[in-house]
Amino acid sequence: MKVAVLGATGLVGREMLKVLEQRNFPVTELVPLASERSAGKTLEFQGAEHTVHAVGDDSFEGVNVALFSAGGSASKRWAPVAVAAGAVVIDNSSVWRMDPKVPLVVPEVNPGDIKEHNGIISNPNCTTIQAVVALYPLHLKFGLNYVAYSTYQSVSGTGTDAMLTLESGSRSVLDGREPATQIVYPHPIAFDLLPHIGSFDSDGMTEEEWKMVRESRKIMHLPELKISCTAVRVPVFKGHGETIIAKFDNPITPEEAREILKSAPGVVVQDDPASSDYPRPRYCENKDPVFVGRIRKDMGRRNALSMWVVSDNVRKGAALNAVQIAEML
Numbered sequence: 001m002k003v004a005v006l007g008a009t010g011l012v013g014r015e016m017l018k019v020l021e022q023r024n025f026p027v028t029e030l031v032p033l034a035s036e037r038s039a040g041k042t043l044e045f046q047g048a049e050h051t052v053h054a055v056g057d058d059s060f061e062g063v064n065v066a067l068f069s070a071g072g073s074a075s076k077r078w079a080p081v082a083v084a085a086g087a088v089v090i091d092n093s094s095v096w097r098m099d100p101k102v103p104l105v106v107p108e109v110n111p112g113d114i115k116e117h118n119g120i121i122s123n124p125n126c127t128t129i130q131a132v133v134a135l136y137p138l139h140l141k142f143g144l145n146y147v148a149y150s151t152y153q154s155v156s157g158t159g160t161d162a163m164l165t166l167e168s169g170s171r172s173v174l175d176g177r178e179p180a181t182q183i184v185y186p187h188p189i190a191f192d193l194l195p196h197i198g199s200f201d202s203d204g205m206t207e208e209e210w211k212m213v214r215e216s217r218k219i220m221h222l223p224e225l226k227i228s229c230t231a232v233r234v235p236v237f238k239g240h241g242e243t244i245i246a247k248f249d250n251p252i253t254p255e256e257a258r259e260i261l262k263s264a265p266g267v268v269v270q271d272d273p274a275s276s277d278y279p280r281p282r283y284c285e286n287k288d289p290v291f292v293g294r295i296r297k298d299m300g301r302r303n304a305l306s307m308w309v310v311s312d313n314v315r316k317g318a319a320l321n322a323v324q325i326a327e328m329l
């Protein structure tokens with residue numbers, strides 16, 4: 001297949017190239033695309049150097065699959081061009097996710113939705129992907145009726161500049177200086193926590209929190225599911241953590257949940273707190289699965305569990321999920 005990657009020089013784009021290579025995706029021709037800024041740079045893929053081109057009107061001629069990770073405005077501008085040229089676009093931005101004509105897919109949860117596509121398939125928000133991979137198998141057996149998310153999201157979720165910001169800010173603080181003025185977040189992220197991902201609405205909810213609510217409902221086909229969410233950016237480079245409190249229609253025990261999750265697709269149960277064994281972002285880095293631990297009864301509600309879910313946001317939260325969709329296509 002002729003595969004284009006728009007945003008190939010970015011954090012997600014580079015990971016996409018790695019995942020395509022590692023999974024032996026049948027790429028006969030690679031078209032790495034970015035903005036004018038990166039035109040002429042080279043990227044290595046399958047042992048050869050590939051020149052990056054600035055995306056343009058004729059970038060998608062003959063392309064079968066176009067993986068997009070260049071932000072919302074580039075997706076809006078170029079996805080229709082790619083589709084008109086005959087490509088199927090798998091898009092990492094949020095612009096098409098809630099469009100009823102665009103499937104929003106996590107292959108472990110709703111692979112059947114892929115066939116409804118009209119040229120564009122959306123890759124969900126990273127935090128939502130790992131949540132639904134863990135929740136959906138439990139829903140199938142016990143019936144979800146309420147979810148409360150609290151997220152602990154690493155800076156890589158905001159891209160390359162945010163990783164550099166955390167690195168330089170941490171050095172400044174350790175050297176006794178104030179971190180430099182922020183361009184990525186409203187406050188320095190080094191050694192701090194920011195409960196602010198995306199802008200706030202009049203109810204005090206952030207964009208990221210709404211993504212978790214709306215995208216979880218769409219992917220699991222549970223439009224009425226009650227969900228609350230608090231999303232927090234933390235000074236971790238890679239890997240998102242989240243606590244999930246889930247309430248079910250039917251009684252459920254932690255043992256039953258562990259048994260189901262042990263055989264669930266894409267999940268690894270890592271749950272031996274007595275040996276200090278539970279999922280951690282650094283351990284999950286560059287790994288494919290969604291790791292689940294600290295599975296226990298929620299003490300405040302009937303038929304409810306609490307769990308701790310961690311995954312590599314650049315990998316399963318973006319690049320891997322997109323390539324899995326391409327494989328299913």
Ligand SMILES: NC(=O)c1ccc[n+]([C@@H]2O[C@H](COP(=O)([O-])OP(=O)(O)OC[C@H]3O[C@@H](n4cnc5c(N)ncnc54)[C@H](OP(=O)(O)O)[C@@H]3O)[C@@H](O)[C@H]2O)c1
Binds near residue numbers: 124157314
């Ligand atoms: N990081 C994550 O965990 C994650 C997870 C899910 C979804 N996403 C989404 O994936 C997208 C990229 O994220 P990232 O973390 O890879 O960001 P990044 O590291 O900042 O990379 C951005 C990429 O997009 C390209 N780009 C930017 N503006 C462009 C334009 N107008 N035309 C063409 N190319 C353009 C950049 O090219 P240049 O080199 O030319 O600047 C670069 O290749 C975003 O939509 C983000 O929301 C990210």
